[in-house]
Amino acid sequence: MPDARRSWWDQGKRIRSCLLGLVAASALSVVTTGAANAQWDGSYFPNVELVNQDGKSVRFWDDLLRDKIVVVNFVYIDCPDICGLATARMAQVVDWLSERIGKDIFFYSISLDPETDTPPRLKEFADAFEAPEGWMFLTGSRDNVDVVRFKMGERSESLAQHRTDMVIGNAATGEWRRASLMGSLVVLTEEILSLDPEWSRPRAEFATTQEALIIDNTRGEGLFFSGCAACHTIGEGIRVGPDLSGVTLRRDPAWLKEYLMAPDRMLARNDEVAVALDTAFPVVRMPNLQLNDTDVDDLIHYLSAQTDLLGQPQEVSGDDHAGPSHHDHDGHADGHGHATHSH
Structure with missing residues (x-):
């Protein structure tokens, strides 16, 4: 992990106490669970072609989702407001998940302006956030991007309507949830990890760390x-x-x-x-x-x-x-x- 980004991991536990008041804002609503999960598979998600920041063509279901735990959001590179902030916050979560990124958890940021956001522009954007392998920035034809975003619940009709939420899910188990990048990143990171049936939350460590750090909290x-x-x-x-x-x-x-x-x-x-x-x-x-x-x-x-x-x-x-x-x-x-x- 680059030195400039290593500090974010070190600050993770401090952020846990600082953002307790925002926990509710980052709560995830379940998109589907239980017996209904069967429909959230390759028969629901489109297998259309997209192109990543390196110019490589990939299939949405076969290459990006199948059997993976994924985080999917939608961005405008030229967004003058919140997209940059949302991407930077996503980068912080990527840091915390560290070695799991590209191994069993994958991040995808899909452009909502595919005509403008070409692979070279996406590459520059990805490099600015030091995106590791396992975090892919994607574009494609307008039709293919539209069918993907529609299926993922992104229905905005303009940049002004674009939201900062995203979809997290485990394509193997069929569990999908919607999440916000503007709440507690600690809670969000744990929710992504919870999509792995074998992961368990370290409650004891959380409580001890939180109790010690609340004392350290300062104005602002x-x-x-x-x-x-x-x-x-x-x-x-x-x-x-x-x-x-x-x-x-x-x-x-x-x-x-x-x-x-x-x-x-x-x-x-x-x-x-x-x-x-x-x-x-x-x-x-x-x-x-x-x-x-x-x-x-x-x-x-x-x-x-x-x-x-x-x-x-x-x-x-x-x-x-x-x-x-x-x-x-x-x-x-x-x-x-x-x-x-x-x-």
Whole structure:
């Protein structure tokens, strides 16, 4: 696992306590269980041809689903808002599942704009998130993509209607569920693992770790981990977006607050720093997460507190090269590379 991403595994247990309040949001609704499972097989799912980021043709049922535990979501590479954040959060789950990815659990991100999202563009997008073998980005003809998304329950008619949910399932057992990437990633990861009949949840370790970490919780921490940590670190280096250590010291407070609240508006008016960040991190654009004054104040408080813990502010590699505060942590929602969302 690359050093820049290893920290996400180390932070996994901390996130468990930070996101307890979001557990309900990530609860999965069962699509099918029991005797009805028989219909959720090759007779239901289309076996149409898709093309992955390497230009290889694959069959949806035969090559991607049959006998596998899978996670399937739909994306727009040019989405200005939530798709980048959702993909970064998915990357965090991929990190946690580590060696199981490509072995018995497979991730598929399918473009909803196949005419624009060609294999080379998908390859660039996948590389930005350091997608390992076992996480495939797919496109295809409009007809084939449409039949796949319809069967998987994706019925949006425009980018604005697109949701961040996804489908997880075990094609061998016929168990399928819908899940959200915007809730607790710890709960989501465990739900994916639970699709394996042989997996069991380590309850004792969970309780012990959770009890120890709740004491450590600080103002703004939950917002950071739920909205920013998938793309940003604080003192661990660049991930999808800039390292945010010292950002509250390097950037003007008023600029930082405005950027966290409305990065899209600042970019639209050609704010020099916002443009520099967008140029420096072109893959994932920092989204407008509709944060309020309290949210932003809490995030800035957390960033400042973490910088204090690190000691003297570091010159974040890559952050300063953009001049701006680096997208900092607000990007959490998507970013351009600035990763917002990891925020």
